[in-house]
Amino acid sequence: MMATSRLNNYLRTHRKHSGLSQSEVSFLVRLKNKSELSRLSRHERSVRAPSLRTALACQELYGVAVSDLFAGLSDSVASDTRLRMKRLQARLQAKVDPKSTGNRIMQKFQWISHRLLPMPNFKLVQHL
CATH class of the missing domain: 1.20.5 (Single alpha-helices involved in coiled-coils or other helix-helix interfaces)
Incomplete structure (x- = not known):
């Protein structure tokens, strides 16, 4: 997926609140290797937008709607x-x-x- 401008997302907030490590979240959302673990870090820092599958897995994991997890991107897409x-x-x-x-x-x-x-x-x- 292409890189996006820095738009607010709340992945790190919810991961920290859950007490899970990036490695554990990567396992739970089926990111399998070290390069994919660094991808999770880029998602958390809003450097790269996650795939739809990863976004939906995060929604399921944290119990928060994708539009709320990625509020900045969601608002930008809605406006456009x-x-x-x-x-x-x-x-x-x-x-x-x-x-x-x-x-x-x-x-x-x-x-x-x-x-x-x-x-x-x-x-x-x-x-x-």
């Missing part, structure tokens, strides 16, 4: 995706025929518009 959705919405709006409700462009426009409605933030805050 919503910006792109707004751009697509504008493109589709230019193509929409207001007299036709059954066409595919209208369906896409309505779906994007619905997804862009403000959503309440129901994130649970974990206190360590």
Whole structure:
């Protein structure tokens, strides 16, 4: 996976709270050798984003949603995706025929518009 800019993640916080060593976490999330152990260190320092499999394993291990474990990356991805959705919405709006409700462009426009409605933030805050 490609390197990311330094965005907050809470892997080290949860590992320390659990009392587990990097070696033990590596075993639990199936990182098998020394180079993969150093990969865990890079994940903890936000130098490298983990694979989806590793992120999901950490979610299971710590009992914390991936979006909370990698809050900085999650927020960045959400912001970028919503910006792109707004751009697509504008493109589709230019193509929409207001007299036709059954066409595919209208369906896409309505779906994007619905997804862009403000959503309440129901994130649970974990206190360590």
